[in-house]
């Protein structure tokens with residue numbers, strides 16, 4: 001396990017417990033891709049690069065270099081020197097010449113994994129420097145003086161492979177980076193599909209699987225954030241692959257801004273996959289001596305379908321990305337007042353909600369949007385982070401103290417990256433908004449974006465949040481971001497640096513959250529962006545949970561959470577029980593079902609608990625008990641997708657099995673009832689085959705084998721939107 005250099009064969013071999021990645025050096029100059037897949041353990045694999053084949057090798061066949069460049073399996077593709085497939089790197093010189101060719105210079109194998117300056121990235125587990133290794137491959141372009149480091153890391157306990165790229169200008173002229181992606185993967189292509197997660201506001205992360213045909217398939221954001229519309233993720237998978245079978249190659253970007261992910265099937269039927277910062281609207285000025293670090297891409301290979309990719313990512317993020325002390329802790333059950341009151345609340349109303357919630361076992365009140373400035377609708381005040389004493393007489397301290405006396409924790413909402421045209425801040429600092437001089441600023445939700453490339457804006461934003469947190473006993477922050485970029489320009493950056501704004505903005509967000517988590521290490525931070533518009537691995541580095549969608553309807557959430565859980569552990573998925581008819585779709589679902597769906601996430605409430613029926617209030621108490629019982633399992637266990645109503649049209653089912661396989665919880669939601677059918681035969685996954693399991697509440701005992709291979713017969717329920725929990729305990 002680990003990384004080794006096979007000198008005779010000129011190969012680098014990176015191995016994880018079940019996978020192997022092999023890089024080869026051709027003619028001492030070119031860095032090529034040999035193999036990625038199941039463990040091979042055979043040093044003779046270099047021929048897989050096909051460098052001996054007619055007519056592509058200049059050194060051997062004396063043919064023109066161009067045919068070589070366009071077919072060689074590059075580890076990192078560059079623009080302008082004969083490789084006409086999708087490039088990963090393009091650079092312009094002072095004189096305006098474009099193009100780049102990388103020649104191998106050397107390597108280093110490092111124990112552990114160095115961080116990426118200013119960027120979120122995976123890390124080795126604590127105190128186990130030896131638990132990970134990093135390969136750095138050094139290359140340079142002899143013409144421009146651009147030096148490039150290709151970085152690959154593996155961890156002892158994970159089947160993921162982490163990649164990133166750094167550029168350094170060691171020449172004497174300024175270089176302009178027009179495109180710097182973070183990973184490129186050249187492989188043979190069979191009958192493959194692509195899988196991406198698409199959506200919109202209130203319907204994020206819906207799976208989209210399609211045939212990969214000749215040409216390019218792009219998933220990208222140029223909105224300034226990763227976005228609701230598509231997740232910074234792409235997988236290519238065998239056409240026959242399903243949850244448990246088939247080969248899958250996934251790439252996931254640890255970044256929160258513009259990105260591109262592309263799969264290209266080439267003229268020779270080969271596959272190139274690339275991922276990195278979207279080059280659209282991007283240019284980075286690299287002065288002599290300067291460096292640029294491109295963010296990290298996580299690659300996962302699975303030979304056991306999507307389920308194994310999912311579980312590899314879940315474990316990677318839990319063990320090597322999320323830093324919050326809450327990661328492995330039971331989080332307080334919260335009640336958020338957004339859907340309960342929207343902007344219409346005051347201290348008295350919040351305390352009424354809190355008092356009723358407390359009686360039912362809820363542990364924290366979260367005050368959402370509307371507590372500051374003159375904000376009584378979404379029309380103004382963003383940027384004026386001063387408590388509205390008309391709504392909250394005595395300020396936050398008074399409210400927080402009353403809650404503390406009650407035994408409730410207190411959380412608060414911010415949207416710190418924004419500025420309303422109708423705000424004291426905008427009247428004082430109109431130049432702080434992202435803008436293109438001469439062009440009318442486009443409003444979105446009646447707001448503009450603060451220019452976080454400007455250091456004093458980052459300081460202002462930080463102090464706005466931090467001074468509030470210092471002023472009262474606040475345990476939790478929901479950090480929101482509710483619009484996408486337009487009129488992309490900065491009055492701070494000069495003409496040559498405007499192309500840096502998008503990335504500098506994201507670096508500003510990271511700097512803010514880094515400072516926040518350093519000054520308030522005990523704060524529970526939940527990120528949010530109009531629901532899940534910035535649900536990405538970058539933000540998870542700072543917060544252990546992210547609000548997943550503004551759509552809280554239990555049925556809609558089945559598909560949204562299924563897509564989210566394809567990549568992210570359940571412990572990260574913000575999920576609440578809300579009122580019916582649901583505010584997003586008007587649907588009525590049983591209170592119990594809403595609870596079962598929210599249990600597969602962080603769990604909390606978002607309704608006026610003083611107004612719901614006594615039956616529903618009693619149900620809250622039951623759900624609170626379920627939460628305390630099952631949270632550790634949901635948070636730490638292995639997730640299996642057993643059925644998807646998006647695919648089958650009638651029912652949904654997922655399972656979480658503890659790591660030691662001593663218990664499993666299956667949640668089954670019958671979305672639509674059907675008449676005159678047999679019971680369902682449900683195969684329970686991930687158990688100990690020789691173990692004996694009792695289905696709680698029935699006295700029935702089964703072998704693991706019987707449950708896994710034979711299955712359990714589950715009666716159909718009466719009515720739509722009904723839910724069933726099946727808890728298996730090993731005896």
Ligand code: GLA
Pocket residue numbers: 338368369378413480482528529530531547549550
């Ligand atoms: C966004 C969030 C919601 C809520 C509102 C408040 O839409 O996703 O949960 O906080 O903002 O304005």
